[in-house]
Amino acid sequence: MQIFKAALILPVCFLLSHYSFCQNFKQNIKGKIINSVNEQAVEGANITLLNTSPQLGTSSDKNGNFVIENVPVGRYTILVQHVAFSNKQLSNILVISAKENYLIIPLSPQSQLIKAVDISDNIEPIQTINTLIFSAEEVNRYAATF
Numbered sequence: 001m002q003i004f005k006a007a008l009i010l011p012v013c014f015l016l017s018h019y020s021f022c023q024n025f026k027q028n029i030k031g032k033i034i035n036s037v038n039e040q041a042v043e044g045a046n047i048t049l050l051n052t053s054p055q056l057g058t059s060s061d062k063n064g065n066f067v068i069e070n071v072p073v074g075r076y077t078i079l080v081q082h083v084a085f086s087n088k089q090l091s092n093i094l095v096i097s098a099k100e101n102y103l104i105i106p107l108s109p110q111s112q113l114i115k116a117v118d119i120s121d122n123i124e125p126i127q128t129i130n131t132l133i134f135s136a137e138e139v140n141r142y143a144a145t146f
Contacts, residue, residue: 027095029068031103033060033080041065042107045082052076071095078103086110 029049033042041064048057049068060066078090085107095101 025073025097026070027073027097027100029071029078029093029095029101029103031066031101031105033064033066033082033105033107035085036106036108039106042082042085045080045085045107048079048081050077050079073097078105080105080107082107084109 031047033045033047034040035042041060041062043060043062043064045060045064045066046057047059047066047068048055049071056068056071058066058068073095076093076095078093080088080090086109088105088107090103090105093101093103
C-alpha cells in the first residue's frame with residue numbers, strides 16, 4: 001500500500017513542480033511623456049522596446065500617458081520618438097514581476113529647417129474650350145424643365 005501511495009504522489013508532485021517553473025512572469029511598463037521645456041504632456045510619441053520579438057510598443061495618449069502590457073521580466077532599452085522632439089533612448093530598464101515600472105520621460109523640442117514657400121498672385125485666366133448658348137425656347141424643350 002505504501003508503494004501505491006508513493007507511486008501516485010510522486011508523479012503529481014513532479015507535475016506541480018514542473019508547472020511552477022514554467023511560469024512566464026510578465027509586467028506592465030507605464031509612464032508619461034512630457035516636454036522638457038514646459039513640462040506639458042506630449043501626445044502621439046512612439047514608445048518602443050528594442051530587441052524584443054515580437055516588438056512591443058505603444059504611443060502616448062493626449063495626456064502623455066502610455067502603457068506597454070505583458071512585458072516579460074528582464075532588462076530592456078526603450079526608444080521614444082516624436083516628430084517635433086529629439087529621440088530619447090533609455091537603457092537598462094529593469095522589469096521585475098513584483099513591481100510595475102512607472103517612467104516620466106522628458107523630450108527636448110527639436111526645430112527643423114524647411115524650405116521657403118513662395119506665394120504669388122499670378123493667376124492665369126481660365127480658358128473656355130467649348131461653349132453652347134441656349135435660348136429660352138431651347139431650354140424649355142428639354143425634359144428637365146418645367
